[in-house]
Amino acid sequence: MTRQQVLDLYFMDARCKLIELAAFLDRVERSDGEADFRLAAIREALPLLQSAQQDKAKAVLLSLSDPTKEPLLAAPGKGACGAWPGAPC
């Protein structure tokens, strides 16, 4: 596909998701209380979108991933929360 064709196919969808993300940040910021590590994880990933390099999706996924190598001693639960807290969440 040409760049123009990609824009024609996907711009409206990307625009929608961008506004949804902006609205989510507004919603979090006008709410009371402390934010946990997940908000910081999203803020750390946002600059990656401005990179001139390819593989932005991969870079965002890596930024949200557990970078450690050793297996855990025990499962802290069954679910995943979407960002690495620096310790089991």
Add this chain to the structure above:
Amino acid sequence: MRYIEPHAHMVSRTTADYEAMRLAGCEAVCEPAFWAGFDRSSADGFYDYFCQLTDYEPKRAARFGLPHFSWLCINPKESEDMGLAREVLALIPSFLERPNVLGIGEIGLNKNTRNELAILEEHIDLAARFNQLILVHTPHLEDKLKGTKLILDALKADSRIQPGRVIIDHVEEHTVSLVLDAGFWAGITLYPESKATPARAADMVEQAGMQNIWLNCACDWGRSEPLAVPQTALEMRRRGHCATAVDDLIYGNPLRFLSQSPRFKIA
């Protein structure tokens, strides 16, 4: 359009989903054993589940002319209890001769623990001893990268395992190359909120190539889409991929991998 759905948890779906998949061109459906959404209290619960996967569910699918195949294991979410896991592992050999069983799966890791890893290694040993294909589940979200690396290390550590007989599922942009570069097959799972969307799946295929990749919906009791594979085929056609290439991806590739089992036969 024709396609094979290589990973769907049909025990959690309605009969109407079977009909919709068949109408969309599904030629066969394969169902790995997985977590029921709650922990079973004993190995007897797994015995009943394996009977469901190898007896009842094929009959339900057959009502729509759809061949049904299954994979057996204790999933990693319940592998933390090693006593229970070993009781379930002991049940599996007696089911491997059933006519719709393709191999061991979906094994793997969930929270990347020592116990999960030990049970994964015992599943790998079981597959090697009985010369079975392997279907691997990789962990969700922040645990996927680390889990994929641990799984690759465990598979590579067993010299009996041939990478071409192992599919590592739920790859995303940060893990797909790790899997393919090591010689294993990679599965891209299409799921509404996690894993991949049709657009991202098409991106990955365009960048990694179509060789040794299958697409699957992994539809289950969660928010999921049983028609995600044909939807992705439409996405690729919309991008200009030719019908032959799309057919090779959604029908030819799973056919090539699954046909390594003598039991996988479709008309």
